Amino acid sequence: MALEDVRKEMETCRRCSACKFIPLEMVNGYENTYVCPSIARYDFHTYSAGGRMVTGVALLEDRVGYSDKFIEVVYNCQMCGACDVACKYAMDMEVLEPLYEIRFRCVEEGHTNPVLDKVINMLRKQKTMVAGIQSKRGDWAKGLDVKDASKEQVKVLYHVGCLTSYDKDLWKVAQATVSLLKKAGVDAGIAGANEVCCGGRAYQMGYKEDFMNQAKKNLEMFKKSGAEIVVTSCADGYQAFKVLYEKCGMKPDVEVLHITEYLDRLIKEGKLEPKKKVDLTVTYHDPCRLGRLGEPYIPWEGREIPGHVRLFDPPREFMRGTYGVYEPPRKVLKSIPGLQLVEMGRIKEYTWCCGSGGGVETSNPDYAAWTANERIVEADSTGADALVSACPWCEKAFSDSINSQGGSMKVYDIVELLDKAV
Ligand code: SF4
Ligand code: SF4
Missing domain, CATH: 3.40.50 (Rossmann fold)
Incomplete structure (x- = not known):
């Protein structure tokens, strides 16, 4: 696959901006409408998935080059995939795939973010x-x-x-x-x-x-x-x-x-029995890569039939985030005696990223911390005592943000709570 191979996806973009928000019928308050941290923070279309795809086509046509601004736009994105599932609520097109391909092309052609190069050298x-x-x-x-x-x-x-x-x-x-x-x-x-x-x-x-x-x-x-x-x-x-x-x-x-x-x-299977009470009201944060980006891969090989309506031969099933790991973490939490689970507005495939993804916690720590803080405000609004996740990157992002802002919310990984109960 190469950037040229996803040109059709990028050109399919209708600039409707649905990739910036959670679907309308799921909105439960003005403050919880955005799903893309990048557009919410930078408030200019180029910082959305749709905007990046327009930029990707421009790159293929030599209408933009690898300027500092181009690199800044490309890397101020957590690659969290929220845009992908939000767009696919209505569209049959890949959104995250072109964002990956733009980054692959940057690396192939040596136009990278020096901070991320250091991380890769360490790797x-x-x-x-x-x-x-x-x-x-x-x-x-x-x-x-x-x-x-x-x-x-x-x-x-x-x-x-x-x-x-x-x-x-x-x-x-x-x-x-x-x-x-x-x-x-x-x-x-x-x-x-x-x-x-x-x-x-x-x-x-x-x-x-x-x-x-x-x-x-x-x-x-x-x-x-x-x-x-x-x-x-x-x-x-x-x-x-x-x-x-x-x-x-x-x-x-x-x-x-x-x-x-x-x-x-x-x-x-009865091999673990949570018996001890953990008196805590918690809200669960779905990690992007466990939820919408963790659903089983669906291979497809075939061809797109030329025409105004996108048709594929054989018919193609798109990954829409629906089959991510959403219930097991919730079931584990609900198995703990005394523990109450309250949900935030943006959950499951429409979860808000913790801020760490895509290298952003290294390349732009301020933006990563802002993203984490948005989530903590949302978690706080549920009345929960603690924010629980199932990924160390999320736990660290939230803990760092709370420590720097002086908040009172506690942060746990699910396994810590279950271990207390068993
Ligand atoms: S990526 Fe999808 S949701 Fe975003 S502007 Fe393009 S068509 Fe609309
Ligand atoms: S991957 Fe996440 S941060 Fe990047 S454009 Fe999509 S929703 Fe926004």
Whole structure:
């Protein structure tokens, strides 16, 4: 695939602006109408998906070049996919795909964001997207007596992810996950110092070759561990393993589950019994890459029939975010005695991004923090005591924002709450 291959998608854009908002009948208040953080923040059409597609066509026709402004517009986007599902509410066209292709083209032609180049250099040297030394990647598990899946066979391989491995504030999430897997009697292990980045964030940032290199390394590890199931508590990892690997012709030969899907299964099977009360009212934030961007990949090969109406032979099914992982996290929360779940306005496929995606937390931390803060205001309006998510990037974005603004809302990962209850 190349930028030229998505030209038809970009030209199909009707400039209707639906990609900026959640569908009208789902709007429950003026403050919750926007779904695209980029347009909400920068308030100029170019910063929307539709605007970026117009720019993509202009790039193909040499009507714009790689100016600083062009690069700024391309990278001030979380690649959260909200535009894609909002547009597809009415249209049969790809929206996120051209945004990826524009970034791939920028990287191929050497017009990148220098801040993101540094992150990629770190990935190439240390196999991580956050600062850290490979040999220390498994330090969070010291003393936990967990199997090393790079040396012995396991049934379940727990892929921890870069951020949780190196951010000491998040070690509690990985430790709670191991605690739950042990309580359930699961034959699980980690790759520890031999675990490497899933590559998902490199893909989002446009560095496709680096993504492919990481995918190959992870597939080797999956095979070496003998695992039947790979679980991850990172939404980036989930989207990479579940969707992007298959999309790029490297479908893993294992079952890929987000930890919330696996915990939901273990509860159903009676292997985990949440009995202790956790008296808390929480609201759940759907991570973009677990929800709308985590739905199973739908392969399609065929041709578009020329004409005014878009028709495909054979008929094509579009990914619209409907089949993302929405219920398992909610079921796990509802299984916890004493815990009350209240919902925000923008949920499931119309969730508002935490701000971290697409490399924005590194390239434009102010914009990332603003995006996180918008969500915290929304969470606060529900009356919940805590904002709960199922991805370390979301948890960090929200915690950092609350700490800097001095808010009182607490932030948890689901596994922390479940571990308290079991
Ligand atoms: S991308 Fe879709 S929703 Fe956005 S302006 Fe174009 S046609 Fe409308
Ligand atoms: S991916 Fe997210 S931030 Fe980027 S244009 Fe689409 S909705 Fe906006």
